[in-house]
Amino acid sequence: xxxxxxxxxHLVMGMTNKKSLKCEQHLGHNAMYWYxxxxxKPLELMFVYSLEERVENNSVPSRFSPECPNSxxxxxxxxxxxxxxxxxxxxASSQAPEDREGPGELFFGEGSRLTVL
Amino acid sequence: xxxxxxxxxxxxxxxxSSVINCTYTDSSSTYLYxxxxxxxxxxxxxxxxxSNMDMKQDQRLTVLLNxxxxxxxLRIADTQTGDSAIYFCAExxxxxxxFGAGTTVTVRA
Numbered sequence: 319x320x321x322x323x324x325x326x327x328h329l330v331m332g333m334t335n336k337k338s339l340k341c342e343q344h345l346g347h348n349a350m351y352w353y354x355x356x357x358x359k360p361l362e363l364m365f366v367y368s369l370e371e372r373v374e375n376n377s378v379p380s381r382f383s384p385e386c387p388n389s390x391x392x393x394x395x396x397x398x399x400x401x402x403x404x405x406x407x408x409x410a411s412s413q414a415p416e417d418r419e420g421p422g423e424l425f426f427g428e429g430s431r432l433t434v435l
Numbered sequence: 436x437x438x439x440x441x442x443x444x445x446x447x448x449x450x451x452s453s454v455i456n457c458t459y460t461d462s463s464s465t466y467l468y469x470x471x472x473x474x475x476x477x478x479x480x481x482x483x484x485x486s487n488m489d490m491k492q493d494q495r496l497t498v499l500l501n502x503x504x505x506x507x508x509l510r511i512a513d514t515q516t517g518d519s520a521i522y523f524c525a526e527x528x529x530x531x532x533x534f535g536a537g538t539t540v541t542v543r544a
Binding site for chain 1: 439443466468470475476477478479480483485523527530531532533534535536537
């Protein structure tokens with residue numbers, strides 16, 4: 319069992335739908351991340367939150383909207399997505415990403431498999 | 436920007452050693468990592484190495500780092516069917532981790 323839980327595990331949505339992905343971590347970490355995993359492409363870092371403040375936004379289209387209400391929860395709100403947004407969306411958490419000296423291990427959830435029709 | 440490259444596929448016979456290779460471009464990387472992803476699961480950290488080391492061994496896993504060539508490898512001794520997975524190389528620069536595309540390792544009997 320992972321300390322990072324993602325729901326739903328699978329989601330199918332039309333291009334006009336609005337849906338949300340949810341992530342919850344039970345590890346006492348203070349940073350959370352969204353990554354996009356597409357086949358045969360490097361993992362793409364989308365957003366980073368540290369102490370509930372967004373510290374990274376890697377030129378992600380505005381149809382993806384993150385929300386971090388507290389250090390244990392992270393959401394990714396989705397609307398008017400495109401078929402090329404179909405991918406596995408991974409949430410991760412870590413301790414103190416600003417600690418540039420430490421290894422900063424990431425703990426991942428099992429992912430939410432998104433299909434956009 | 437950061438760039439991490441690794442071959443996409445590796446097939447190995449059960450009991451043989453597997454060697455997965457990775458190259459990266461950021462010379463300021465402080466830590467380098469190997470993550471494993473089994474089917475239907477997220478990524479799990481296997482091992483990591485600090486950039487001032489050139490080798491780290493952990494049971495069946497051996498990590499070799501050539502910092503001059505920016506080359507990282509993971510050797511799995513006595514590969515088992517349970518080692519079939521996608522293996523991701525990652526490097527830490529500043530506070531961010533950058534990942535490669537993953538190497539799919541298939542273990543055949």
